Amino acid sequence: ADDNQLIYQRTPSVLLVENDAASIDVTRFFLKNKFILDIALDGNEAVNKAKEKIYDAILMDINLGSGMTGLETTSEIRQLNGYETKPIIALTAFEMEGDKEEFLAGGCSHYLSKPFDKKTIIELLTKLTLKSDL
Numbered sequence: 001a002d003d004n005q006l007i008y009q010r011t012p013s014v015l016l017v018e019n020d021a022a023s024i025d026v027t028r029f030f031l032k033n034k035f036i037l038d039i040a041l042d043g044n045e046a047v048n049k050a051k052e053k054i055y056d057a058i059l060m061d062i063n064l065g066s067g068m069t070g071l072e073t074t075s076e077i078r079q080l081n082g083y084e085t086k087p088i089i090a091l092t093a094f095e096m097e098g099d100k101e102e103f104l105a106g107g108c109s110h111y112l113s114k115p116f117d118k119k120t121i122i123e124l125l126t127k128l129t130l131k132s133d134l
Helices: 002-008 021-031 043-052 070-078 099-105 118-129
Strands: 013-017 036-040 057-061 088-092 110-113
Touching (some): 013 043, 021 036, 021 118, 043 057, 043 070, 057 118, 070 088, 099 110
Parallel strands (some): 013 036, 057 088, 088 110
């Protein structure tokens, strides 16, 4: 019976754009067995992965160290076919007044401050990736 369920309920795929190894490990642990998680370590890699595959949601670290910022990466991905309305969740440890508005104005659809707990991220991703035909 389990095999039949897989046909109807595809595991959602999520792209995590994150350059911090510890954050990657934690997120991978939280999402294990619930989501297919791909990792991009920087903005360029994220854009390339998004070109190859349509993810159900993207977790976008805003502070990616060197190279493109999370918001620049988001804006590039938003221009790709299929990503106009996909959930892109801004992840950031820096929570300052006005940040959330800036991220949402920058193309992110949602916002999560770090550190987040397992329940929060799973509930958010489940809500965003559940394909409901109702």
